[in-house]
Amino acid sequence: MKGLVIWIRTAGDSGEAVLDELGAEISGRGGRVEVFHGHAVENLGMEENSRAKAVACAMLASHGVVVIASGVDPSGLETGERFALREVSEQQLLDITYRNSFIRDLELSGLIPPPALDVHPDEEKEILKRLREMGYLDED
């Protein structure tokens, strides 16, 4: 799968949860995810600035990782053929309909894997019961 940088505009410290939720959604589908929190670049031994952060995002994404980051300098995100870039605002991600549509678009574009389950476990129990009643499956 091609790498991806999701650049989230305006996410300050208070918006870090948005990054984490999006990261959990994608990693739950089996995607390789790196969420860039405030001090991520320093932890990598690089000077903390938005340009350095963007370069680090690009390096990871060019190896197939889905990188979710805020506060980057877009000039450091030259995608070329190496990875895709999607931009979204913190406010947009807080709107559940927009968020689902954004994730769906990533999925249809082949940038993130589809959900691991096509049927929720609770619904699966109901379906199994119905399949038994209809005669498709033997009673337990």
Added chain:
Amino acid sequence: MLVAPHGGRLVDRQFEGLEAEELIGGLRGCRSLTLNARERNDLEMIGNGAMSPMEGFMCSPDYHSVVDLMHLASGPLWSLPVVLSAKDGDPEVSPGEKVALVDTSGDIWGDMVVEEVFHADLDMEAEKTLGTQDPAHPGVAYLRSLSGHYIGGPVRSVRRRRTESFPNYRLDPKETRVLFRARGWNSVVAFQTRNPIHRAHEYIQKCAMEIVDGLLLHPLVGETQEGDIPAEVRMRCYEEILKDYYPSTRVAMSVFPAAMRYAGPREAVFHALLRKNYGCSHFIVGRDHAGVGSYYGTYDAQMIFDSFDPDQLGIVPLKFEHAFYCRKCDGMATSKTCAHDSEHHVFLAGKKVRAMLREGVMPPPEFTRPEIARILMEAAAQPAGNSNAGTGEGEGR
């Protein structure tokens, strides 16, 4: 593990029970658009995920991309338009308006948020998707009955199990997927049919069963053209043959609620993609699949699959020849496996079979099992609609 749905995720925009009542209650005061029989079938299949990744009737970017390039605007392969036509008497709707979707009796079957109303060149659509503009072609005749304006937008659908035909055979894609997993099937072959089962079909299905875990018999019960054998008769034939001739643990039968479009090769791809959403890894494509008259070449519906990347398709087409009983081989065969002249083959033209059944003459057991022939003879004796019961033409359509 079962194959992934087309586009990666199974769409679920279907509501039933209390949720459906709420949906319908929320449409009070909304204007309504009337669905014809095909659109009603399509709404059901968008809602239950059979048409994943589609979430509504097509807007112009998807429509043009599918007609011209056989891909949705977002990328996935898709071979036929799925559209809602504006009709005489419908209100003039505007983008952003929520409308109820009703049948000709006024019953609500879902809703749509109108995204676009657009004009379409229906002659162009006919030429590109059906390969002809001949009004004698049932698909062209259908298009000629439309206004030329389509209304696109995301839909939600209502399911009412109690009023459905074949209620014991109605399985949505997520239900077939749960069924396949419960039976431990990873690879499943689907057999599409709008004909009763003769020995030739049985042979092809069983050949396919040798290489997969299970068979999904998926008779089409949506709208067909006048003269096609009624779904009730076809279902009775299948129920009968399943009793004694198939291992019950390796076969499941469910109905496929799509309308026939008679689009030949493009419809073969459409049928395959939808079966992928039901969880099938393989799809049987006979000669002249979804054909009508002589509009398509015998192998067109098989060859079209060669023009796609297997990963784009995500379901394996199994291409079969007409099968027959060969007296020299003493068994079922096709031209691929039999070395003998046609004089040794038991193969009857559809016209002859129809005449035999009408006259109460049993076709040879090498062509049709007697249990099936009896059902077809009984149906052929009915006054209207069933007069062609028993055609052996177009296996795997």
